[in-house]
Amino acid sequence: MDFAQADALNQAIRLLSLRHRARAATLLAPLGLHPGQEALLLELDRTGPRIQAQLSEALGCEPPSVTLMVRKLEASGHVRRTQARGDKRASVVELTAAGKALADRVKQLWSALAEETVRGLPAATVADLPGVLAAMTANVDTRRRPVRGKDA
Template sequence: MDFERADALNQAVRLLSLRHRARAAALLAPLGLHPGQEALLLELSRSGPMIQAQLSEALGCEPPSVTIMTRKLEATGHIRRAPAPSDKRASVVELTESGEALAGQVKLLWCALAEETVAGLPAETVAELPGILTAMTGNVDTRRPRRSRER
């Protein structure tokens, strides 16, 4: 790939990421949430209670970030933490009733943001985007060992 194409691609990905996060932040603020917290709520809603280490892995973020988010969400009453039965050093995190209700609001907000993000794109393109973006994410995932590529 030549530089002009590479630059256009990298700039587009960078700007989409920045603007999507900023738009998400604006939509989440009235719910009292900061970016990242919605992903934690949605993961717990989808998967049920889990230990913080599993939550960190599922969210693709560092354990200290999950610890900070869980403390803040626990302080607002949206989640609760309890010692894991199998390992008292680990904490199991689960949604409270208010957390379930908030996750429901986030789901509605997430649908609206997704529709806003893909507005004007053909349905076929929209259907392909999750797979394309997941593949692109995997290509740059620093948590995975790099595969050597033959050229």
Template sequence: MTQSTPEAGNGPAEIGQEATVPVPAAASGGPVSHAIFRLARLHRMFAGQLLRRIGLHPGQELVMMHLWELGPQRQTDLVRLMDSDAATMTRTVRRLEQAGFVRRRPSPTDKRASLIEPTAASHALRDQVEQVWSQLEDLSTAGLTDDERTAALATLERLEHNLVQAATHPQS
């Protein structure tokens, strides 16, 4: 990864491998944040390529995973599960519905709500989604030992925890 260090000004310092996006000097105070940005961008790009082959867009497979695991859900519950917003979930569900992977049915307990449920076509897609996620995992962790994978996961979980804490306890 190429980084600009405060001591070196604009000069790159080699740490591991070359970054896919140059680290601007203004980002020198946040090398981990910049690395997360780059990693997330690449991960989403590869996920998109793999998912497109099976007729999905990134994020849709996560909705399907929850529906396969939990069964029919209200859209508001999907918003909460996915930590999404209502507008994004509406678009996602609409696209999945148009593709034939989900359908809406009235809620038996709440006349105002409808349940989003996976269709038979989506169940046929489940194995492919699992294969895509395995392939994405292999691409992302290629060359890592089991111990390095475990350490990477622990580090990512810690970073996520830190940001969740920051979101629930904002500093003034």
């Protein structure tokens, strides 16, 4: 890939990321949420109670970031923490009834944001986007272990 194409691709990805996050922040603010907190709420809604380390892995965040999000969501009454059975160092996080109601509102907002983001694109392109973006994310994921070939 030549530099001009690489630059155009990298700039497009950067701008989409920045603008999507800014738009999400604008939509989340009236709900009292900051970007990232919605992902934690949705993860708990999808999976049920999780240990904070599991949330960190699922969200692709550092543990201190998850701890801060959990503290803020706990203070607002949207999640509760309990001690994990068999591991006094681990906390299990779960949605409260208020957190479940907020997650439902976030789902509506998230659907609207997705529709806004892909407006005007062909349906086939929209259908392919999650897989394409997931592959691109995996390509630059610094958390993954290097793949070693037979000759490595």
